[in-house]
Amino acid sequence: MTRPQSFLLAAGTAGCILRAVQPSARAASPIPEMQDDIQQLLQRRMFDEALQRLLEGYQHKVFRMAVAMLKDAGRAEEVTQDIFLKVWRALPSYDGRARVSTWLYAIARNACLSAIRAESYRRTEPLEKVTEPASPVRPGGDVDWDRLLAKLPEAQRQVVTLYYFEDRDVKDVAERLGLAVGTVKSHLFRARQALAGMLE
Amino acid sequence: MDCARIREALLELPAGPVDPSLRRSIDLHLPGCADCRRLRDALMRVDEGLSRHLQPPALDPAFGARLRGRLVNDRQRVWADWLPGAVHFASCGVATAVCVAVLPDQAALVAAAAAGITVVSHFLLTTAQNALDAAGD
16 A cells, blocks of 8 residues: 655644644635645645645545435535545555546545445435325425435435536536536436426 | 427437527527426426525535544554554564574574464464454455
8 A cells, every 4th residue: 555655754744734724614615726736736746735725725625525425414524535545545546647636536536435335335225115206396396306316326416416506617517526517418408307397 | 490409409408508500590480399398397396496405515614523533433443453564573573583593503494483483373374464454454
């Protein structure tokens, strides 16, 4: 197993990392210079500083991606921690061929998919327990959006959720989910069509 | 413009800017077509409803402290991973030196045998350690 060999990590660095992981309502979008900055830190084998920058730029984005994929904020937070631990261990093996964000999102996606697999393995319910849900549109016209979204195919639900989480940025959603922009647009098209059909 | 094209354009709207002439065609078409208006209204309801419902979640304030704790533990594990190998090589070195001191006439043979045993036992130790790590993960 490859791990960073920086044994001189001190309390100061831990403090920096702690500052970096303080949550804010919504993190600013990572700018391209941040990618270059992180690449340079990694080339100079400054793994602690690189991790700090990754946390500053991406912890909220990775968390929102995990929420969109796992549908559970508590579980998503645990998985987000696992993701940054994996990133920390894998930093020395980052070869710079892909963008840092692409590399990070690939790790995050795989961790989320593993969590989904583990969860679905644990939560297999017998058929007799599964009941037909009530209509997602209540008599007064109120809409149960969770129930409506649950009727979409999983890929469409993830795309729609991230799309609205991320201020409708299609490119960002595509990078996060490892999909082509055209595929994201197609999922959005079909999902909106289906949702509108359910409301009409 | 026919309804099929208008409906397609309405569905594409949030995914990217629609060109102004198409937008004008939609504006001209909608007042005279109840079906397309119904779709437009449903889509507006979907967009407004989801925008309100899907607010970006915020990380728990304790996230940072928990992650810091796990990072510190992980760094200690790096030491823990490195230590058995170092102890192994040091003890093999001491054992080899003692054997060479006891059998000075066979020094070359003892050193060669000790080197072989050290490499093989290191391989076994690493394999066992990786298996335990994998089981732990």
